[in-house]
Amino acid sequence: MSHKKSPSSTPFIHGEQRPPRLLxxxxxGAAGNEAIExxxxxxxxxxxxxxxxxxIVHLWPQSPRGKRRRKYSKWMDEQNRHFAESVRQVLTEAGVDKSHWDDEVALILDGSSEHALLTQAATDFNADLLIVGSRAATPKGRFLAGTTTDALLHSSPIPLALAPRAPKLSKRGITRVNVAFLDAHDTDNNESLAYGAEAAYQMQVPLRLVAFSPTGLIDANLSHALTSSSPLADEWHEQALSMCDQARDRVMDDYPDLTVHIELASGAGWQGAIDSLKWKKGDIISLGSSTQGHLERVFLGSTAAQFLRHVSVPVVIQPATHF
Structure with a gap:
């Protein structure tokens, strides 16, 4: 792991040839403004x-032609105009200075697949991060993926940033980066650790390495509940601490001046484990993809999907790299 990375390795790099691009x-008026926030x-x-x-997803297989095409183009021009007005207003209300706006700050995409449209838009924009919000009717401080977001969580070629419903965010921006280890195999995939360490280094904020040990879950191999008093729980605690120690050593080799903390989150289920930690308004989590996914794509396993349902701070998920 080295901090000499490409400009697209993290969306927080300062001093590159171009600013990081957020799509x-x-x-x-739909689910909310969390993605904008x-x-x-x-x-x-x-x-x-x-x-x-x-x-805008349409059901017809081909674009309209002739008179219908002209009417449709006129309608799209009008929709783009209204959308651009709405975007400028909501960005201004969110306190985003115009210096951060792209020249083409608002764009409506039409086609037969929302997932494909967003993936292509990220490619065309050369985006470093694709930001999505939670689906409608999600409880405050929680994240639930809609159909399109779920598809992106299994195939996005670029990192995804997930905005929970009505998040409480620090006015100073990010003040701490967290790297989440959800199981012992997370050390086999170093993307989240490298991403989190680089982000913390660039922003000069602390890095927290967290291994989660939810109790009361069913062990897939033994078919019984893993409780806090179980010998398996004690073994997991030791493995988790060892995993975090090794991760900290790798980080310190490349970033000797970085402040790195280790914590073990244990509690009843994912909710209890997550709530056992103190979370700040300036926290963000770096989470890796499953190594079982497609080449150079985000692939969210079932464990990570359950974890996300209980997280109240923004999460960035990196595509896995296969060798």
């Missing part, structure tokens, strides 16, 4: 460049 998916929060941390997109 935000947002629909006026998260982009504004990152803009308080780094000199980012923001583009906001909205997708």
């Amino acid at each position: 935000v998916t947002w629909q006026p 998260l982009a504004a929060w990152l803009a308080r941390t780094a000199p980012v460049r923001i583009r906001v997109v909205h997708t």
